[in-house]
Amino acid sequence: MKSIKVGVVGATGYAGAELCRILANHPQASLKAISSVSFEGKALSEVYPSYYGLCDMICGNQQQVVEKSDVIFAALPHGLSQALGKECWDQNKVFIDLGADFRLEKAEDYELWYKNTFQYPELHKEAVYGLPELFREEIKGKHLIANPGCYTTAVPLALVPALKAGLIEQDGIIADCKSGVTGAGRNSTQDTHYPELNEGMHAYKVAAHRHTPEIEQSLSKITGNSMKVLFVPHLLPVNRGILATCYAKLKNGTTLSQLQEVYEQAYQNEYFIRLLPKGKEADIHNVRYSNFCDISLHIDPRTNTFIAVSALDNMVKGAAGQAIQNMNLAFGLDETEGLTAWPPAF
The missing domain is CATH 3.30.360.10 (Dihydrodipicolinate Reductase; domain 2)
Incomplete structure (x- = not known):
């Protein structure tokens, strides 16, 4: 299988930066594009100096990420992922949303708790909830995955x-x-x-x-x-x-x-x-x-x-790690790929 081309929208937030860190050790995926509204034009290592020499990729815009990637991770605040999800769906790209926009199945719940509406009701019907240990069979091979929170x-x-x-x-x-x-x-x-x-x-x-x-x-x-x-x-x-x-x-x-x-x-x-x-x-x-x-x-x-x-x-199993676990399921990979690092002893 050829390497999966990965893009991260919102790469300079904590969850986005964690995605980049974990993906660096994924044997079948490679980071191809990242974006940031606040730090567009800057290297990720300028925002996070610990990444210096490891990920000096320049933050571009959202459109560049979609164009260069097979799978797009969105690490954005709620309310900002629906249009991006629609764009990825229309281009047959895998979209994994770390925000809340596709998590709730009922439009009335989303409106009550997030004061927002389903912009694409039919698209929301295609979304699956990405908690693998409970809903694994629903996630396999899917193109629109709502990654749970912590x-x-x-x-x-x-x-x-x-x-x-x-x-x-x-x-x-x-x-x-x-x-x-x-x-x-x-x-x-x-x-x-x-x-x-x-x-x-x-x-x-x-x-x-x-x-x-x-x-x-x-x-x-x-x-x-x-x-x-x-x-x-x-x-x-x-x-x-x-x-x-x-x-x-x-x-x-x-x-x-x-x-x-x-x-x-x-x-x-x-x-x-x-x-x-x-x-x-x-x-x-x-x-x-x-x-x-x-x-x-x-x-x-x-x-x-x-x-x-x-x-x-909360940044790994509660966010970026679980998102990569979902990517593995979507692409038919072993679920543990890139995620077997041990916790530190102290």
Whole structure:
């Protein structure tokens, strides 16, 4: 198979830059074009000096990326990907959107949570949701893939095996999540300014975060029922990581051993999911710079509560790494191509 020509739109944002870093080690894909509105005409290594001598590619414009590429990754804020997706679709290019424009299946949900509309309703019907461990067969060979966000990867992966096995109640689920600050993007705000962020932690967008309908959409598809989840995100004073601690009521008689067995069966062939042994806790430290999602299972017998903890790197499995995983599926490659790097030990 000839090398896949890859383009990245929005290459100077955190997710875009991470795509470029990971793609450098992909054996069957090569980066051919990048674009940036803020840094057009500048080398990527000028924006990120750690890339000096490794990726000195000049940031062009969006049109140049489409022309030179077989697959286009869009690392853009919501609202900016629909026209680009249509252009790529019309040219039979593979389009993988790391933003939110194609994630929600219902136009009314997108309008409610993002205050925007489906510009191409028929195109949205062609989009598939790119969470491979749950929807792999839908992704294979597709040309329009909506790459999930970090919370929306961590929470479903933590809960789905227990839900499918009917070991927990579907009502009353709580997802208590923490994120590294890179999830807020490269542009600084008051909350992400170092003196405000350092030595603190706070909840944000409580019961109003835009990832809520996306989490519920995935869980609803799996269970066949309309799911509601109480989702509360928090901002951690660290660069990377998502830690999702999910709570659900156990069905009477369910044991930790039963849950561990169900998760082992569900994820035994999933390279990127590491189910931890009993007594261990998932930790964002152990998944940094990798495409792994670590999951640990716990129960509180006093309150009859199931606790599933998942940890992933929000820039890799929660963004760029998963996007490359989806590219591999779209082009019929081994899903792990370019993504087997180990997390650092310290």
